[in-house]
Amino acid sequence: MGAGMLDEMRVEPPGDAPRPMPSDDAHLADHLQAALNGVPAAIFTFDQSLNLIFANDRVTTLLGAAPEQLAECSTVFDLLAACKGLDYVTAQRVGGAVLAATASNEPRHPPIALSPGDAKTAFNLQISKSGSDHWMVLFEDVTARRAAESEAIPQTLRDPLTGLPNRKHLNDRIADVVATVIGRTQVWMILVDLDRFKTVNDTLGHPIGDAVLKIVGRRLTSAMRDSDEVARLGGDEFALLIRGRPEPEAVATVARRLIDVLGRPYLIEGHLIHIGASLGIASSQDISEHDHLFKNADLALYAAKKAGRNTFSFFDPAMEARAHKRRAMEIDLRKAIALRQFELHYQPQIDLDLNTITGFEALVRWRHPEHGLVPPNDFIPLAEEIGLIVAIGEWVLREACRDAVHWPESISVAVNVSPCQFENAAALVTSIEKALKASGLPGNRLEVEITESVLLRKESAVLSALHAMRALGVRIAMDDFGTGYSSLSQLSSFPFDKIKIDRSFVTSKGDCKDQNAIVRAITALGISLGMATIAEGVETSEELARIRANGCTSVQGYHFSRPLPIEQVDGLIAGFAARHPIATPQAA
Numbered sequence: 001m002g003a004g005m006l007d008e009m010r011v012e013p014p015g016d017a018p019r020p021m022p023s024d025d026a027h028l029a030d031h032l033q034a035a036l037n038g039v040p041a042a043i044f045t046f047d048q049s050l051n052l053i054f055a056n057d058r059v060t061t062l063l064g065a066a067p068e069q070l071a072e073c074s075t076v077f078d079l080l081a082a083c084k085g086l087d088y089v090t091a092q093r094v095g096g097a098v099l100a101a102t103a104s105n106e107p108r109h110p111p112i113a114l115s116p117g118d119a120k121t122a123f124n125l126q127i128s129k130s131g132s133d134h135w136m137v138l139f140e141d142v143t144a145r146r147a148a149e150s151e152a153i154p155q156t157l158r159d160p161l162t163g164l165p166n167r168k169h170l171n172d173r174i175a176d177v178v179a180t181v182i183g184r185t186q187v188w189m190i191l192v193d194l195d196r197f198k199t200v201n202d203t204l205g206h207p208i209g210d211a212v213l214k215i216v217g218r219r220l221t222s223a224m225r226d227s228d229e230v231a232r233l234g235g236d237e238f239a240l241l242i243r244g245r246p247e248p249e250a251v252a253t254v255a256r257r258l259i260d261v262l263g264r265p266y267l268i269e270g271h272l273i274h275i276g277a278s279l280g281i282a283s284s285q286d287i288s289e290h291d292h293l294f295k296n297a298d299l300a301l302y303a304a305k306k307a308g309r310n311t312f313s314f315f316d317p318a319m320e321a322r323a324h325k326r327r328a329m330e331i332d333l334r335k336a337i338a339l340r341q342f343e344l345h346y347q348p349q350i351d352l353d354l355n356t357i358t359g360f361e362a363l364v365r366w367r368h369p370e371h372g373l374v375p376p377n378d379f380i381p382l383a384e385e386i387g388l389i390v391a392i393g394e395w396v397l398r399e400a401c402r403d404a405v406h407w408p409e410s411i412s413v414a415v416n417v418s419p420c421q422f423e424n425a426a427a428l429v430t431s432i433e434k435a436l437k438a439s440g441l442p443g444n445r446l447e448v449e450i451t452e453s454v455l456l457r458k459e460s461a462v463l464s465a466l467h468a469m470r471a472l473g474v475r476i477a478m479d480d481f482g483t484g485y486s487s488l489s490q491l492s493s494f495p496f497d498k499i500k501i502d503r504s505f506v507t508s509k510g511d512c513k514d515q516n517a518i519v520r521a522i523t524a525l526g527i528s529l530g531m532a533t534i535a536e537g538v539e540t541s542e543e544l545a546r547i548r549a550n551g552c553t554s555v556q557g558y559h560f561s562r563p564l565p566i567e568q569v570d571g572l573i574a575g576f577a578a579r580h581p582i583a584t585p586q587a588a
């Protein structure tokens with residue numbers, strides 16, 4: 001196709017007479033235009049600067065661009081915007097592919113599968129270059145072919161919602177395909193798990209959730225090659241099988257593309273929905289049996305989620321050892337409550353002005369028969385993951401209230417509550433109520449410590465639970481203040497009774513100028529908001545003096561005492577005043 005001729009073939013509304021052109025070239029151009037209009041594919045051409053040169057009739061009939069609008073288009077992007085048959089995401093994809101092609105300047109590009117809009121149609125997109133400055137985009141309508149292909153998979157092996165192959169079909173395929181390539185890098189599996197999908201279902205309802213899943217299925221299909229397999233495993237889990245020995249870097253590129261495509265907004269019934277995706281990737285190289293492909297991809301997926309979601313991980317054999325350890329711990333943890341292996345240690349909170357203990361923070365420990373005393377950071381995250389935290393949390397509340405009721409009336413107890421316990425916020429309030437009632441501890445001697453992540457969800461159930469706790473007389477403290485990324489804004493979501501200044505601002509580092517300024521600011525903020533402040537993790541007399549000089553008069557930390565078993569608490573209370581004579585700010 002001669003460049004000079006196409007230059008003259010400006011976009012004309014289909015059906016209208018082409019504009020007059022110089023004799024010979026014009027004649028040939030007429031023929032070409034007529035020929036291109038006869039091709040059963042939508043075609044448009046453009047130059048290196050993305051100026052539109054020509055579009056055939058099928059752009060109207062296949063892609064839904066109105067002829068009068070088409071006549072107004074001067075660039076590729078005008079045309080894509082005019083194509084009503086392409087949804088926003090698909091049009092963006094085509095635009096991106098055009099930009100990538102012209103930037104690479106390669107004459108031919110691999111076809112891209114597209115399922116725009118309602119997915120009743122399917123296209124193969126081809127971008128190619130002819131001559132020095134002419135590009136052509138061709139949309140081949142492959143709806144019928146795709147339908148025939150998917151007809152080939154019986155209904156029983158398909159997921160009814162998305163129409164994709166189901167888990168059973170994928171398992172059969174893996175068994176067929178993988179059996180011969182075990183130990184070689186010839187097949188990759190990518191497991192896809194949607195992030196925040198549950199929230200969509202919970203807040204917008206199942207019909208909207210289903211619509212999201214359908215679009216996810218379409219986006220996945222259109223982001224992959226025809227030779228790849230895409231299946232829905234159930235819930236918000238999808239799996240992809242890539243054949244053809246691609247290098248890990250190429251698979252990583254696919255993974256990045258999938259995260260990008262799935263992370264784009266979903267517009268459903270007027271709701272603009274944002275979700276993300278975590279991906280686990282495994283190759284046939286690392287397996288000795290075909291079902292290990294699934295297992296390995298699953299381990300990699302777990303790692304991707306742990307790494308903060310919206311990312312991907314490749315399987316690594318070390319993951320297996322970690323999973324083993326985790327499973328063993330999970331089994332032990334499930335037995336621990338019944339076997340009474342948890343215990344509470346108490347760390348005093350001191351009022352520097354009064355030089356008295358005003359409260360104790362209850363800190364849970366797990367006395368494991370083989371591993372000894374396990375600190376909470378080593379088992380609480382797992383307990384949260386497997387839902388055991390609710391039972392552990394209830395035990396902590398009951399035990400702490402039962403212990404505290406024997407202390408002097410001026411001493412209260414602070415209990416840490418996990419964000420997971422707020423998933424059923426009403427049940428949490430009930431268990432607090434029960435713990436108070438069963439122990440006889442007045443509500444005003446119990447303090448609940450929460451972290452800001454509890455408030456991030458801004459759910460009304462969380463706020464009403466906090467208010468219900470307040471109504472029982474219970475005080476609410478914000479723990480680890482300053483470590484989150486929006487701590488300040490969280491302070492306005494709820495009138496906290498206390499702010500716990502995180503240890504990171506207390507531990508002496510260098511000249512401590514910044515830390516001092518932060519402690520001063522938080523203390524001042526507490527005063528103006530009517531919230532008490534306490535500094536956590538005071539280890540040395542130097543830190544104590546600094547905290548005090550910056551206006552904070554309530555502290556907790558190893559300087560006074562490590563968390564102690566209940567048997568030692570009474571002795572600590574009795575001996576405290578004697579061991580810690582009042583320190584003036586100057587003396588400190």
Ligand code: C2E
Nearest residue numbers: 363364375376377396416417418537538539557558559563
């Ligand atoms: P947290 O609530 O911020 O508790 C303070 C942690 O700092 C405790 O660690 C405490 O032992 C430690 N600490 C206190 N003073 C000092 C000090 O001067 N220097 C240093 N380096 N550390 C100090 P622990 O007991 O290991 O607890 C860690 C975290 O585990 C707690 O942080 C809390 O988030 C969580 N946790 C503890 N008990 C429970 C519980 O019963 N339920 C829940 N959901 N979480 C708990």
Ligand code: MG
Nearest residue numbers: 361416449479
């Ligand atoms: Mg705490």
Ligand code: MG
Nearest residue numbers: 479480500536
């Ligand atoms: Mg803390």
